[in-house]
Amino acid sequence: MYFLGVDLGTSSVKLVLIDEIGAIIRTTSRDYPLSMPHSGWSEQDPAHWWVESKQGICDIFEGLDKSQLAGISFGGQMHGLVILDEADTVLRPAILWNDGRTMEETAYLNTIVGKDTLASLTANIAFAGFTAPKILWVKKHEPDLFAKISKIMLPKDYLAYKLTGVHCTDYSDAAGMLLLDVANKCWSEEMLDICGITEAQMPKLFESYDVVGTLLPDVAAELGLPETVKICAGAGDNAAAAVGTGTVENGACNLSVGTSGTVFIASDAFTLPDNNAIHAFAHATGGYHLMGCILSAASCNKWWMEDILKTSDFAKEQESFVPLGTNGVVFAPYLMGERTPHNDPQVRGAFLGLGMDTTRGQMTQAVMEGVAYAMRDSLEIAKSLGVDIQSTKICGGGAKSPIWKQIFANVLGIPVQSVETEEGPGLGGAMLAAVGCGVYPSVKAMAAEVVKVTDTTMPDMEIHALYNKGYAQFSTLYQAVKHIKA
Known part of the structure; x- marks a missing residue:
């Protein structure tokens, strides 16, 4: 069948x-x-x-x-x-x-x-x-x-x-x-x-x-x-992508780095965030999930590469990165406004820390790091609710970049796992059809049988400590640019 x-x-x-x-x-x-x-x-x-x-x-x-x-x-x-x-x-x-x-x-x-x-x-x-x-x-x-x-x-x-x-x-x-x-x-x-x-x-x-x-x-x-x-x-x-990546058990996390970026955390029970800075939604498993969403993720990198740098050779641009955690340039990825946690559709992006010695590579690196910082915002809110996140899956176009996966692992301080089949919502939809047709007794049972982790990117905790300082700087950036409106 x-x-x-x-x-x-x-x-x-x-x-x-x-x-x-x-x-x-x-x-x-x-x-x-x-x-x-x-x-x-x-x-x-x-x-x-x-x-x-x-x-x-x-x-x-x-x-x-x-x-x-x-x-x-x-x-x-x-x-x-x-x-x-x-x-x-x-x-x-x-x-x-x-x-x-x-x-x-x-x-x-x-x-x-x-x-x-x-x-x-x-x-x-x-x-x-x-x-x-x-x-x-x-x-x-x-x-x-x-x-x-x-x-x-x-x-x-x-x-x-x-x-x-x-x-x-x-x-x-x-x-x-x-x-x-x-x-x-x-x-x-x-x-x-x-x-x-x-x-x-x-x-x-x-x-x-x-x-x-x-x-x-x-x-x-x-x-x-x-x-x-x-x-x-x-x-x-x-939710469909979470099924496709096996993010179905209580506390499981998935990062989707596509046009937008999401932090998806599965939960068996309904949880209402105190400050509503992230979403409380239902899950495709029949349970619930918490979710943070930034409106521009891999699309930031695409804009920077293709529209600004006029190149399609993404890998070559990443060859001139400075050591991770040492980049003095910070990027606010608010190209289409922002959803969580700021709920501001009019705010726009910015680079901070530019100098006469700033390189093209540093700005490219800052774009990728800025997206990771912005997604960490939602993870920090979930952690404040008592959610213990030990690792995360990753999917979407950004998941195809080894250096971006390493940046995510180091910024978040947790292992980042890739799955065997990175077909996201399409695979999740097909799996839901199989469950609906009775081939598997539940979404969780099918995910456990079908979804396989093939690669894990481990964080370097010394670099994570450096990124903690960078994240503290990033956390002040929204207040600095929120009056720059579309």
Whole structure:
């Protein structure tokens, strides 16, 4: 039997096909455009997701027996707003996770409604990227469209709907909407009222591994797949990536160093951070997790290399680094604003400590170190809650750089583990499909069987001590640059 994971990302959809023992049969990806019609805005047409996902399914099964496909599930970019009318027609381009237009709505939620109230209702406070502020923005700026809303969905759930005709979501993705009572796993009636919407407009809630339906006959015929293929709810990209890296046991940690950067810490029990500086979400395992997110991670390095230095030879640029822990240049990686712990979509990045003797290599190194420092911010908050983090997995584009893994190990002071298969949310989605189809009894059981650690980067504790000094300097940087706005 085959199981397909569909990772609906910001720039492309990536598909991963596995068999019943978790071995990867094939992968493929399809790109689609990102629209930024105004400064700070970020949108996509859901039709592009559907077209490219269908083509990806055709591509990945070329030459394979499609009748062996048993299940499909998803990992997907979180927080995006997809709105449908009563005919299930998309009303406007989806407003994505990294869209910063909702400053006024976010401020209203945090100050007028109040952070304490939000935390009591949803276990989180408002961030510009979350879905609820986007709904309020549409209500204020596009009232005609708001009046036509019949269903509110998240990006990956639009694909599930197109495959099954079912309006669904899972708890891990819904937790990032600021509409879910995370502790009790139900829609918050109070938050729906605040946003001027009803529960009838919301999708049905499922665990990530739950079967939500089977393929619609016309879709099955178009794709050449059996109508019996089971579609499972899937998970938000970070929860799906955590499944794919085996970050499922209580206290397990994963760093995802992609376009954005996340610190993901699994928990069997619900935990509410005192200061809401990091997120308290549901996990794809049926449990919960804490998560910190920086809006620019590997994208900082890509910007610096390709747009500023005009090079694609990333490895060569790293040959001129100074010894780790001795770089006097510090970088604030706030190129798209920042989420945790600062919740400031308008702040922008900066270099500190430049001198006439500063080298190109030092600035390149500072970019990579600045991302590691910013992700340590979230880890420190989790540790303040009593979470004992002994090691971390790592995935994403940044995980492919040995020197960056060493920087992370030394900045955090813990071992950084790479896994055998670095397919992140796509693999996690495929694993959720296998669990949903009954091949494994639980997500934890499958992760224990399938996910293998292949490499561990150990910290040098003497260098870690040097980085502690650098981190102390970095910790003052936000206050210095927070008035530099977009």
